[in-house]
Amino acid sequence: MVKASGERQAWDPRRLRQSVRRAGVPEKVAREVVHTLDRHLRGKVTSARIFREVSDLLAAHEAVWAARYGLKQAIVALGPEGYRFERLVARMLEAQGFAVQVGQIVQGHCVTHEVDVVALKDDRHYMVECKFHTAAGRKCDVKTPLYVHARFRDIEAQWRGLPGHATRFHQAWLVNNTRFTTDALQYGQCVGMHLISWDFPEGGSLRQMVEQTRSWPVTCLYPLSKREMRFLLDRDILLCKDLVARPAVLEEAGIEAARRAAVLELAGMLSGEV
Numbered sequence: 001m002v003k004a005s006g007e008r009q010a011w012d013p014r015r016l017r018q019s020v021r022r023a024g025v026p027e028k029v030a031r032e033v034v035h036t037l038d039r040h041l042r043g044k045v046t047s048a049r050i051f052r053e054v055s056d057l058l059a060a061h062e063a064v065w066a067a068r069y070g071l072k073q074a075i076v077a078l079g080p081e082g083y084r085f086e087r088l089v090a091r092m093l094e095a096q097g098f099a100v101q102v103g104q105i106v107q108g109h110c111v112t113h114e115v116d117v118v119a120l121k122d123d124r125h126y127m128v129e130c131k132f133h134t135a136a137g138r139k140c141d142v143k144t145p146l147y148v149h150a151r152f153r154d155i156e157a158q159w160r161g162l163p164g165h166a167t168r169f170h171q172a173w174l175v176n177n178t179r180f181t182t183d184a185l186q187y188g189q190c191v192g193m194h195l196i197s198w199d200f201p202e203g204g205s206l207r208q209m210v211e212q213t214r215s216w217p218v219t220c221l222y223p224l225s226k227r228e229m230r231f232l233l234d235r236d237i238l239l240c241k242d243l244v245a246r247p248a249v250l251e252e253a254g255i256e257a258a259r260r261a262a263v264l265e266l267a268g269m270l271s272g273e274v
Helices: 013-021 027-040 047-061 063-069 071-076 083-095 143-159 182-190 206-213 226-234 240-245 248-252 257-271
Strands: 099-107 112-121 124-131 169-176 194-196
Touching: 013 027, 013 047, 027 047, 047 063, 063 071, 063 257, 071 206, 083 099, 083 112, 083 124, 083 206, 099 143, 112 143, 124 143, 143 169, 143 182, 182 194, 226 248, 240 257, 248 257
Parallel strands: 124 169, 169 194
Antiparallel strands: 099 112, 112 124
């Protein structure tokens, strides 16, 4: 198998079954899906083809399974710019009770900085930087946490001089939609940063944050075309729960009634409204 990064990896049915299971698919169905692929996929096959095949098989069972399975690709589809990913992170923090500000110019001790997300809850104050990759196989290397930590040190020096901030807990967060290299993880953890990637940390990874807060992006709604997804995003419909709250936008997009109903049902299932 050829991964998105270009690396070659041996076909691993067990690993694929685990990936399918994480989408909420029952063990029996996951085994059937993997067995079907194992029978007819031979030779040099890409991870992209495996994803398409699995998605089609899951959609034939339950639409919501296919939508959940496609989350990583759905987040990539928020690009190519990174600002929608920043908003996704902000919305998840809001759902956890944080007061958030997106795209803020923050005065540091030495210079000003543009910060992706500033989050505040009780006595916790976070500078959140979001690293967005449009290629699922790319990793965030050590240069990024080095850079983010240096900026945070300048901002923290300024924050601690503000009224009420001397005893407040300040921390830099780095949220990445793919994965970190070993050096990036080691450095970030060593200096006390909070690192979040697609599958790290266990219990609080990006994937798990989406699931826990039901912050499923509308790009998970695979019955929509790319043009229709872009139409929604351009109208500030970022999450499935936003679409459930503003269903009329589907008619504005020129989507026929039967497909509108199917898309809304899927959006409601993902957002917990059905």
